[in-house]
Amino acid sequence: MFQGMEPISPATTPSRDVYTVSRLNREAKVLLEGSFPPIWIEGEISNLSRPASGHVYFTLKDAQAQVRCAFFRQHQRLLGIILKDGLRILARARVSLYEGRGDYQIIIEYMEDAGEGALRRAFDALKQRLLQEGLFDVAHKKPLPGLPRRLGIITSPSGAVLHDILTTLRRRFPGIAVLLYPVAVQGENAAEKIADAIRIAGKREDCDALILARGGGSLEDLQAFNEEIVARAIYACPIPIVCGVGHETDFTIADMVADARAPTPTAAAEMLSPDQQVWLAQFARFEARLFTGVQGQLRSHQQHLDWLGARLVHPRNYIALLQQNLKTLVQRLYLAEKTILRQARSEMQTIIARLHHQSPQPRLQALTLNHRHLYARLTTGMKRCLELADSRMRQLMQSLHTLSPLATLERGYAIVQRPNNNAIVTDARKIKSGDRVQARLAHGQLDCLVEKTHED
Incomplete structure (x- = not known):
């Protein structure tokens, strides 16, 4: 007892929640099963037991620990391995607790050889990767x-x-x-x-x-x-x-x-070899079809040969027949030539009469007379137009000469220009003493030096 503390009397303690062993194991089982999802576990089988119920019980261990396992009969349908002590397995299981003894255990639902399981996982991984590629x-x-x-x-x-x-x-x-x-x-x-x-x-x-x-x-x-x-x-x-x-x-x-x-x-x-019986049967069908086709061709050629034989005659008779046909054709050709010549002569006479009726000679004579009359009128008209144009041109030339500055120059006047740009000088105030000017006369021009200017 600690110093200063009073002992607690059972009568004064609060009400207690007393667990039975069954309740404890049941709640522990619920806790375990709710805390662990289905897991994959790997280990070695030992203490294998096969009771009359058909269930299998064993211990799964590794180098440091072990756990009890139960493999119930309804899950053994797809089992492809023989269970024995020392076999290393990979199992899918649920964590649980056996309430009767309070033993912690795992319930096996599926198992496979651990070595084969690794190969299967490698197989699935490679399969997925090659599928994606x-x-x-x-x-x-x-x-x-x-x-x-x-x-x-x-x-x-x-x-x-x-x-x-x-x-x-x-x-x-x-x-x-x-x-x-x-x-x-x-x-x-x-x-x-x-x-x-x-x-x-x-x-x-x-x-x-x-x-x-x-x-x-x-x-x-x-x-x-x-x-x-x-x-x-x-x-x-x-x-x-x-x-x-x-x-x-x-x-x-x-x-x-x-x-x-x-x-x-x-x-x-x-898969890679054809069935020879099928091919032989097909060859037999082809052979039968070929034989039937050849027989049909032979019969057809025989009938044609018989028909040609019936048409065959002696060459002398055939030549006589050809000679008779030739005589007939010669007579028909002679008659046809006479008929064709008669028809051609009649058509030619009709065409000549039409040509005489349609002769252009009278029309050409009338057109010639008309042409001569029009040519005389054209000549007279052109002479008159030329005379009028010449008179008009002379009048215009006289008027142009009267207005031309050259006529003014003929009367003694001159045109004064600047020599650098040929600008005409009309105002003496724009010229200074010492400037050079050009004076254009009726005949030739003068280069002048201005000594003095006079304003009007």
Whole structure:
């Protein structure tokens, strides 16, 4: 007891809220579940237990801690892995508390192998990035050849995949040549080797199409076909590529970039090889149509030959017939010539009569007389006009001479000008002693020096 403090009596304390263990665990559970959203957690399985209920219980641990886990039966439908101690998993879970024992635990809703989960996340990230760059666009995909002369196969030479593809090609169309590009389809540096094979095939261009194939497996087994280097090699290849990797449910980045995806390697071979039975049936139909056409042509030519044979006559008879036709044509030609000449003579006489009737001679004579009369009138009129113009011009010349300053000069007058600008001097006050002037006379001019001026 502290000094100066009185002990508290239970009777004097306020009313107390007493928790039961069940209430405490229940509220703790609500608090935990409300504080944590669904989480992803990674760890190693230990103490795995499978009771008769079908639920699975285990401990998930890392290097420093561990937590109890419950994986209920209704969530185990999509489980694709075998649970065992020591397996490292990635799980989606809810944080909870088991009220019966007060144990803190997590409830697993989904789990996957931790290694495969990392590969899946890398797969999704690469898929999204290549999708944004346009490597999956349909516009970039090349059409497959209808009848390839040679197919290139990029796969392992030791697997059953190559045998299945060759068997399918022999069964469907054995005339197609095959060129193998052997590569490792799994393991270290497999992606680089596959990409190198694609680049070599694209550079050589000695195949009409390529098959990229391997058998089925886990996501880790197919990792070489989910690498960026393989995707970009497929995208840059100028030859159409059919990707037949894994089983029908397997889907890789290579499938998305390739020009076509086949669910299996065998399906890839079927996609690129026509069915020989279909071709043989079509050839049989063509053969039947050709045979029918040839038979029809032969019958038509035989009928034409029979018709020509019926028309064929002996050359002597044919010559006699031609001679008779020639005589007939000569007679018809003679009669036609006489008729044509008679008609031409009659038409010519009619035209001559019309020409005499339409002769321009009388009209030309009348026009000639009129022309002579008009010419005489024109000559007389022109002489009269010229005489009037000459008299008028003489009158004007006399008037002009009377008004001309030259006539004034003839009477002894002169025109005084300044020599620098030829300005006429009319006022003696504008001239000073010592100035030079020019005096223009009726005949010639004088350069004068003014000695003195006189005003009126």
